[in-house]
Structure formats: C-alpha cells, structure tokens
Amino acid sequence: MTRPRSQVDAVCQNPKCRFYLKEDGKNIIKSGKYATGHQRYYCNHCDTYFMETKGTPLFRKHLSEPEIINICKHLVEKNGVRSIERLTGHHRDTIGVLLEDMAEHAQKMSTYLIKNLNLSQYECDEFWTFVKKKRKRLSEKARLSLKLVTPGSTQP
Ligand SMILES: [Zn+2]
Incomplete structure (x- = not known):
C-alpha cells in the first residue's frame, strides 16, 4: 500500500485522535476539496476528514x-x-x-x-x-x- 506524502501544514482536528493538533508524527494528506473550495485533509491515524485549519x-x-x-x-x-x-x-x-x-x-x-x-x-x-x-x-x-x-x- 502506498501512502502519498506531501508536506501539509494541517494538523488533525479530531479531538479524539492521539495526534490532535500535533505536528510531530502526524500523518495528514490532502484529500480533494469541499464544495466551498476549501482544502480537505485526511488523517491516517484516526481515519477522519477535516477542513483546513483556518482560525486555529x-x-x-x-x-x-x-x-x-x-x-x-x-x-x-x-x-x-x-x-x-x-x-x-x-x-x-x-x-x-x-x-x-x-x-x-x-x-x-x-x-x-x-x-x-x-x-x-x-x-x-x-x-x-x-x-x-x-x-x-x-x-x-x-x-x-x-x-x-x-x-x-x-x-x-
Ligand atoms: Zn487524527
């Protein structure tokens, strides 16, 4: 299984995730866009999609x-x-x-x-x-x- 790895600024936005808002060890990939045009991200640790972290x-x-x-x-x-x-x-x-x-x-x-x-x-x-x-x-x-x-x- 290949995991595309590109440098992303986002950190996981799922409070239940072990890597919530964590930079070290994160495994986030870009995953398409929302209808609003916002970048969508995906956390490989908790299998959750989230929007870019504006306002964090x-x-x-x-x-x-x-x-x-x-x-x-x-x-x-x-x-x-x-x-x-x-x-x-x-x-x-x-x-x-x-x-x-x-x-x-x-x-x-x-x-x-x-x-x-x-x-x-x-x-x-x-x-x-x-x-x-x-x-x-x-x-x-x-x-x-x-x-x-x-x-x-x-x-x-
Ligand atoms: Zn996560």
Whole structure:
C-alpha cells in the first residue's frame, strides 16, 4: 500500500485522535476539496476528514509550533510578557496577539495544553487566569471564550 506524502501544514482536528493538533508524527494528506473550495485533509491515524485549519491559534500567526509551545511554557511558569520577550526574542506585540488568539480559542487550546504540555486541569486554570491578568484589553470574543474555561473555582 502506498501512502502519498506531501508536506501539509494541517494538523488533525479530531479531538479524539492521539495526534490532535500535533505536528510531530502526524500523518495528514490532502484529500480533494469541499464544495466551498476549501482544502480537505485526511488523517491516517484516526481515519477522519477535516477542513483546513483556518482560525486555529497555532497556524494563524507567524509562529511555529515549537515557538508557541516554548512561549506557553514560559506562561505556565508565570513569566510576564516582557520577560518572555527577552527570553524568546519575540516582540511583545507578537506575544500579546498570541495570547489574544489563544484566549479566543480557549477550549481548543486547553485540550492542546493538557495533551501536548501535559498540564493538569489545575495548571490549565492557572494558565488562563494568568493570561487574563496579563492581557487587560481582551476582545469580546476572547473574554466570552475565557469565561467558558475559567469557572468560578479560580477566584483571585
Ligand atoms: Zn487524527
């Protein structure tokens, strides 16, 4: 059996898949297009088709996945935006936009953090509380999205 392998940017969008949003070890191929003209992808791990990953925090910005993971690790350790700027060399605006982006996709991002950074639910809650504190001017969308992942259990 031959498996056509072309370089694709997409990562699996199936939350039940072991390779959900994972770059390493993924096995994604392009598989035709949807009627809307969107590229269709197929994950060989979970046998699932999905649409291109527009709007996913990991791919909307000009940061690679290892860089995003690196920034997240610093955030988990409660480093401020300015110190992360110093540690990673990314401009604080880039980091700020990433925070906003992650907040807008908070539920998806939580799953990602738990799976790929091995965060516990508690650490995840702490992460969002920290993001909220660091990013004062969040968009309406981001604030609503954060409300869903930070229940009343995380009082300041
Ligand atoms: Zn998959």
